[in-house]
Amino acid sequence: MAESTEQHGPLEQFEVKSLVDMHLGGLDVSFTNSSAWMVLAIILATLLLTLSMSGRAMVPGRWQSISELCYEFVANMVRDNVGSEGRKYFPFIFTLFVFILFSNILGMLPYSFTTTSHIIVTFALAFVVFLGVTVIGFLKNGLGFLKLFVPSGVPVALMPLLVVIEVISYFIRPISLSVRLFANMMAGHTMLKVFGGFVISLGLLLGWAPLVFLVALTGLEIGIAFLQAYVFTILTCLYLHDALHPGH
Amino acid sequence: MTDPNNGTSESARRKSLEDLDKRLKTARGQSPDSAHGGKSRASGSNSGVAVAWRISIELAVAIGVCAAIGIGLDTWLGTKPWLLVVFIVLGFAAGVRNVYRIAQKVAAEMEEEEKSSDRGA
Known part of the structure; x- marks a missing residue:
């Protein structure tokens, strides 16, 4: 895809480079630039949330407002989509939201690495959600969880076909969840790089047109960074709701 | 807090x-x-864009994954191309089912919002 003859191909930014080589029983567990940016996202998120809340003022300042806004945003999302039983799972969902949001936003920095633009990262996140939701579903409802796969009020003749479709659509979830985030981040960042290349190659005379577009695109990408974190989280909430109430 | x-x-x-x-x-x-x-502001931002992002990938992924499963089973069982055909149809159905489910939820939310705004006014 990327022309290797070119100095900076648009896909070069997605290259995973090993920073500290580590091997564990034949497995390559090196600390890569991807790991580094993930760690940075976690550190920054922790710092922002703890430092801004350290005042615990009744009337919040700017930084505390940011934290409270995040908290309330996710808390409302959980309450509206999962219900009051979802309160228990709020910490996980909040962590998920903040991690994805910070990874996406950090990816918007020049020279940074977007961890969420790799499908294995998003798939790992989605798979944890999928496994967790399935386990919760079975723990809470026992075998009644299987009711999720049996739509109510359909003729018996159609039942086997519909059950197969429901099962497939259930197992598609982690994949569509991960592909959505990964494809959006990857496509957006590739576009940014491609238009950045246009600016350079068209030079001073004509390069302004793609530059204007690039500015708009950057704004759009920041919007998408938020939107995709929101979409990932809200779908997690919906899946959790299904696990807690499999009847409908 | x-x-x-x-x-x-x-x-x-x-x-x-x-x-x-x-x-x-x-x-x-x-x-x-x-x-x-009433719905909170957070879910009120259930804007068309967010819904569109949720729905659009759903259909494509369902068909793609099922096609992959079909091809995999076909090469494994030596039943080319029949399982591929079956699984693409199933994948389409599953994708539509997922899209329908999301649409249903969004429609219910909108209705509820309308009702609560009527009551509030």
Whole structure:
């Protein structure tokens, strides 16, 4: 895809480079630039949330407002989509939201690495959600969880076909969840790089047109960074709701 | 959050928060009972874009994954191309089912929102 003859191909930014080589029983567990940016996202998120809340003022300042806004945003999302039983799972969902949001936003920095633009990262996140939701579903409802796969009020003749479709659509979830985030981040960042290349190659005379577009695109990408974190989280909430109430 | 009496029980804490919520709502000149029935601002941002992102990938992924399963099973069982055909149809159905489910939920939310805004006015 990327022309290797070119100095900076648009896909070069997605290259995973090993920073500290580590091997564990034949497995390559090196600390890569991807790991580094993930760690940075976690550190920054922790710092922002703890430092801004350290005042615990009744009337919040700017930084505390940011934290409270995040908290309330996710808390409302959980309450509206999962219900009051979802309160228990709020910490996980909040962590998920903040991690994805910070990874996406950090990816918007020049020279940074977007961890969420790799499908294995998003798939790992989605798979944890999928496994967790399935386990919760079975723990809470026992075998009644299987009711999720049996739509109510359909003729018996159609039942086997519909059950197969429901099962497939259930197992598609982690994949569509991960592909959505990964494809959006990857496509957006590739576009940014491609238009950045246009600016350079068209030079001073004509390069302004793609530059204007690039500015708009950057704004759009920041919007998408938020939107995709929101979409990932809200779908997690919906899946959790299904696990807690499999009847409908 | 900024709750001073951390040691008290969950229900008492909730009550005090609800009380605070009520006072805030009245201070803002809203009726207090529309607070919990109405949708919060967060889910109110269930904008068309967010829904579109959710739906669009759903269909494509369902078909793609099922096609991959079909091809895999075909090469494994030597039944080219029949399982591929079957699984693409199943994948399409599963994708439509997922899209339908999301659409249903969004429609229900919109209806509820309309109802609560009617009641509020």
